[in-house]
Amino acid sequence: MTYRERSVSYAPLTVTQVSGLLGISRRTVLREIQRGNLAAVKPGGMYRIDPGEYAAYRNRSRVTPG
Numbered sequence: 760m761t762y763r764e765r766s767v768s769y770a771p772l773t774v775t776q777v778s779g780l781l782g783i784s785r786r787t788v789l790r791e792i793q794r795g796n797l798a799a800v801k802p803g804g805m806y807r808i809d810p811g812e813y814a815a816y817r818n819r820s821r822v823t824p825g
Contacts, residue, residue, distance in 0.1 A: 771800075771807035781817065791816070 777797075778785045791797040792806055797816045799806040 769810055771809055772813055774799075774806050774808070777808050777813055780813070781820075796820075 772780075774785050774788045774792075778788045781788070788797065789806070792799045792808075797808065798812040799808045801807070
């Protein structure tokens with residue numbers, strides 16, 4: 760586990776935070792949410808990703824954290 764991953768709190772993550780942790784674009788994160796590959800909720804018009812969902816996605820995807 761890298762320092763960046765350890766610094767992630769248990770608060771829901773934003774699309775920007777997830778894109779930074781994975782080293783991919785925000786657009787790719789949004790596409791993965793829309794395809795159902797990454798679970799997220801959208802309270803108040805902004806997606807939020809549970810840290811557990813982020814970890815599960817990271818573990819099953821081909822993306823290597825940046």
